[in-house]
Amino acid sequence: MDAEDVICHYVGMSDELYEATSEARARQMQSLLRTVSSFKQKGRFLDVGAGTGLLVEEARKLGFDAEGVEPSRALQAAAVAKAIPVHLGVIPTPAITGPYDIVSAIDVIEHVDKPLDLLIAIRSLLAADGIGVLVTPDVGSITARLMRRKWWHYRPAHIGYFDLDTVRLSLRRAGLYPVSIGRPTWYLPMDYLVSRVASYLSSGNKIAMPKLFSRIKVPINLQDSLLVVFRRTDARGN
Secondary structure (H helix, E strand, C coil), X not given: CCHHHHHHHHHCCCCHHHHHCHHHHHHHHHHHXXXXXXXXXXXXXXXXXXXXXXXXXXXXXXXXXXXXXXXXXXXXXXXXXXXXXXXXXCCCCCCCCCCEEEEEEECCHHHCCCHHHHHHHHHHHEEEEEEEEEEEEECCCHHHHHHHHHCCCCCCCCCCCECHHHHHHHHHHCCEEEEEEECCCEEEEHHHXXXXXXXXXXXXCCCCCCHHHHHCEEEECCCCEEEEEEEEHHHCCC
């Protein structure tokens, strides 16, 4: 799949499950913003691959001057319908002009065919003292190695995989360096989690779940994703 094919795929993509789990995902974004706020408490904030604008919305609640960019027409339209400033497209684009104090790419880099170009584009948008935030599945994690081909992050939409070494290498080649490396916590509805567990059962039987399960949000951290905060290399020591 070449770059044009990848972009065309996401332009026409819709994701009903993303919307259905938006309440739990908002809690994920609040968790991510606690990490961001330990480095920056205000400023211009760009979320790359913003989806329906959940991270943008939560960042604006905290006082950040936040906006997003998203290639999916359906997801971007859903953001605009809620008055969340999300541009249609990918970076670089004339609609997005830096510098930004924070640029995030949450579960994005594994979807692009030229991840180094994405990181270089992010660097070009960062202020001299700005921070970038990257989240991506960790193919080198213990969970990934134990699950092997059944690891849930092995999916057609993921066309590239990273471990800590390749993330560090990619950042370095893009003129960036990590300042913090951690493991993000996700919040998911219990009915979604139970359905995912059921999908691994050999019988394939569906499990009937009480409606209550959809309202219970469960924090999950299986240590199989990376949360990396980074800066421009030319800002080292600032």
